[in-house]
Structure formats: structure tokens, C-alpha cells
Amino acid sequence: MATSRRELLKLGGLTAASLLLSKTSAAAWAPSERYPDPRIVALDESFRRYMLASAKVEQIATGFRWAEGPVWFGDMGMLLWSDIPNNAVMRWDESTGETRVFRHPAHYANGHARDRQGRLISCEHDTRRVTRTEYDGSITVLADRFAGKPLNSPNDIVVKADGSIWFTDPPFGISGFYEGHKATPELPQNVYRLDPESRELSVALGDIKGPNGLCFSPDEKILYVVESRATPNRLILAWDVVNTTLTNRRVHIDCGSGTADGIACDVDGNLWCGWGSGSEELDGVRIFNPQGKNIGVIHLPERCANLCFGGEQRNRLFMASSTSVYSLYVNTQGASLV
Numbered sequence: 001m002a003t004s005r006r007e008l009l010k011l012g013g014l015t016a017a018s019l020l021l022s023k024t025s026a027a028a029w030a031p032s033e034r035y036p037d038p039r040i041v042a043l044d045e046s047f048r049r050y051m052l053a054s055a056k057v058e059q060i061a062t063g064f065r066w067a068e069g070p071v072w073f074g075d076m077g078m079l080l081w082s083d084i085p086n087n088a089v090m091r092w093d094e095s096t097g098e099t100r101v102f103r104h105p106a107h108y109a110n111g112h113a114r115d116r117q118g119r120l121i122s123c124e125h126d127t128r129r130v131t132r133t134e135y136d137g138s139i140t141v142l143a144d145r146f147a148g149k150p151l152n153s154p155n156d157i158v159v160k161a162d163g164s165i166w167f168t169d170p171p172f173g174i175s176g177f178y179e180g181h182k183a184t185p186e187l188p189q190n191v192y193r194l195d196p197e198s199r200e201l202s203v204a205l206g207d208i209k210g211p212n213g214l215c216f217s218p219d220e221k222i223l224y225v226v227e228s229r230a231t232p233n234r235l236i237l238a239w240d241v242v243n244t245t246l247t248n249r250r251v252h253i254d255c256g257s258g259t260a261d262g263i264a265c266d267v268d269g270n271l272w273c274g275w276g277s278g279s280e281e282l283d284g285v286r287i288f289n290p291q292g293k294n295i296g297v298i299h300l301p302e303r304c305a306n307l308c309f310g311g312e313q314r315n316r317l318f319m320a321s322s323t324s325v326y327s328l329y330v331n332t333q334g335a336s337l338v
Contacts (some may be wrong), residue, residue: 020255029059029301029324032290039299040328047110047287047296050270055329057298060318061092061099066179067320069113069156069262071120072310079310081320084125084179092325094311108173108180111156111262111306116163123154125173126179130154130165130194136209143167143194143201149186154180154212156262156306158336160220163196164244166204167212168225191225193244204246205239213262213306216241217269217290218335224252224271236271236288252292258282262306262320265335270295272317276303286321300326309334 014115032038037056042048051143065085072079077094078176080102089109091102103109107124115121121142128151129144142165144151153173158166170189191205191214205211210229216222223246227235227335239246253260253271261274269290275297276283284300285307302322311314314333317324 006185007144015063026226028055029062031058032056041257041299042295043297044289044293044295046289046307050266050287050296050304050329050331052329057300057326057328060097060325060327061090062324064090064252064323064325066305067322067325068305069109069111069123069323070306070308070310070318070320071114072308072314072318073114074310074312074314075118077312079318079325080112080120081306081325082106084108084110084173087126089122096324104110109156110179113157113159113165115159115165121159121165123157123167125153128153128174128183130157130167135268142199143192146187146190146192146201146203150183152185152187152189155211158215160216165194166214166223167192167194168208168214170210170228172210199294202244204244208237213260213274215244215271216335218267224263224265226263226273228259228261233257236273237259243253253288253294258286259303260286261304264307264309266309266330266332267335268332269335270332272307272309274304274306274319274321276305278303279299283321309336 036053039057042193052237064083068082070081079092087105089106092099108126109122109124113121122131130142132140152169152171155168171185174183174337188207190203192210193202193204209227212226212228214225223239225237234255238252259277263273264281271288273286275286283300287296289295300321304319304321307319317328
């Protein structure tokens with residue numbers, strides 16, 4: 001299997017030589033000149049245990065239009081993410097620091113995950129589908145319709161320990177021609193579950209207002225979903241997971257004047273949330289404890305759209321943020337093993 005994965009990932013430079021990265025950043029990035037990095041702020045004493053005194057925020061790649069959907073491949077020491085308007089999936093190699101095109105065209109892909117067999121699972125705006133990249137590089141369509149109608153534009157995605165695939169389906173990718181192609185939604189804005197055995201697609205949550213980022217708690221007993229069109233403020237909602245049923249809907253976090261986007265859990269159940277609102281005060285990452293208290297913040301010069309844990313020990317936070325990708329070593333690990 002390892003050989004097959006390597007053969008798959010060799011495809012990472014095969015297309016779109018024209019998509020060369022810019023070496024300049026609109027954010028005029030400069031790393032902190034001292035430790036500890038003043039961009040990392042504890043809002044509660046409990047967050048200090050997750051801070052490393054000699055770790056700085058690093059900009060590992062820049063020059064994109066809208067970076068989204070990072071996913072870590074530990075067996076290859078590689079990060080993939082989407083540059084949606086450029087219709088590309090990008091690749092960064094930890095050992096060399098090199099960034100190159102992994103896939104183009106990428107059907108305006110957004111969120112990504114890995115299944116329990118280590119294969120890439122992708123949400124595609126333009127084709128309005130969820131796909132799996134096989135070890136030989138071929139593409140398998142996992143879902144593109146429900147009740148005979150096309151999906152809206154699958155946005156973000158997670159894979160549960162039982163192999164089931166859960167994804168959000170707002171109409172963002174078909175609202176214009178920047179991140180896909182304009183089309184009329186034919187389905188409500190649902191969260192779906194794809195059964196790993198029957199391949200049956202079912203509605204896990206119906207008619208959420210702009211379902212966006214999602215993740216499970218470390219024990220997979222709670223599902224968190226960002227409701228990005230809730231009014232007056234964006235919300236992070238929570239449900240109890242009982243087998244395949246979701247119960248006890250509740251507001252876990254009211255985002256106030258901020259905008260939550262992609263989210264990820266660490267092993268202690270803290271939520272690390274991509275955050276922003278077009279201001280220096282709000283752009284970056286917000287960290288909430290399992291009770292929903294904001295305990296820390298990572299300030300970035302750009303709005304963070306999505307994030308994931310990676311690195312050899314899953315203790316490196318990768319943050320896809322507008323035109324750039326940033327990273328930070330933290331004193332915890334990502335909850336997900338894939």
C-alpha cells in the first residue's frame with residue numbers, strides 16, 4: 001500500500017506549470033524577531049500549556065488567491081490545500097520546504113480529508129461532488145446527487161473512525177464564477193453522511209444556514225458545525241452523536257463580530273477555529289476549550305479560512321489563510337489520526 005501511495009503522490013507536480021507561485025505577499029509578512037511570539041496570546045491561563053516558548057508563526061507558502069482545505073499526509077511528509085479561484089490543489093513538502101502544484105484543474109476543490117485507508121477525499125465546487133483519489137491516481141465519484149438532484153457545492157469534509165464520510169453542502173461554490181460556475185441550488189443546505197459499506201448518502205442535518213467547517217470531538221461523541229449564515233452572528237453548533245443519529249442541538253459558540261470558518265479538534269477537545277472579519281484584531285485562529293470558552297488566539301495578517309494538524313507528531317498547526325499558508329508548533333496534537 002505504501003508504494004501505491006507514493007506512486008499516487010508523485011502526481012503532485014504533473015500539471016499547470018503556468019501556476020507559478022509569487023514570491024511576494026500582499027500581507028508583507030515578517031516573522032517575529034523574538035520569542036515568545038507576540039502573535040500567540042493566552043486569553044486564559046489554561047491556554048499557556050499549549051504554547052511553546054520557542055515556537056513562532058511561520059509563513060510556509062504565499063501567492064495564492066484563496067487558500068482553503070488543508071490536509072496532512074504524514075506518510076509523505078506533505079501538506080495539500082486548495083487554491084480555489086486558481087482551480088488548483090497545491091502541495092508543500094516538509095523536508096524541502098518546496099511548494100508546487102499537485103493538481104490542476106482541480107474542479108475548484110475546497111475541503112479535503114483522508115479516509116481510513118489514507119486516500120484523498122475532496123469536495124469539488126465545479127462538479128458539485130465528493131471524490132476519492134485512488135492509489136493509482138484515478139478518481140472515484142463518491143457522491144454527486146441526492147434524491148435525484150445535484151448537490152450544491154460540497155464545502156468541508158471529515159471522516160469518522162467507522163469510515164463514514166460527513167460533509168457540508170452550502171451553495172457558496174455556485175453563487176458566481178470565482179470559485180466555480182454559477183448555478184441554481186436544487187437542494188437545501190444540508191450536512192450529509194455517506195455510509196462506507198452501502199455507499200448510501202443520507203441527510204445528517206437538514207437545512208442549516210450556510211453549513212461550513214465541521215469536525216468531531218476526540219471521542220466522536222460530539223459533532224461541531226459552523227453555521228456561517230446564521231443571524232445576527234455566525235455560530236458554531238454542536239450535536240450529540242448516537243450511532244448515526246444527531247441529537248441535542250445547541251449553540252456551542254456565538255462568534256459575535258468574528259467569522260468562524262474551518263475548525264479542528266485537538267486531543268483535549270479544544271476547538272481550533274479559522275477566524276476573521278477583515279481586521280487585524282480578528283484575523284487568525286481562535287481556540288475554545290470544550291466548554292466553549294475562548295482561551296487563546298493566534299493573530300495572523302490575513303483571515304484564516306481553514307486549518308489542520310500535521311507534522312511528524314501531529315503537533316504542527318497548518319493554517320490556510322487567504323493568500324498564504326502559515327504554521328505553528330503547539331504543545332498538543334490533533335485529534336484525528338487520518
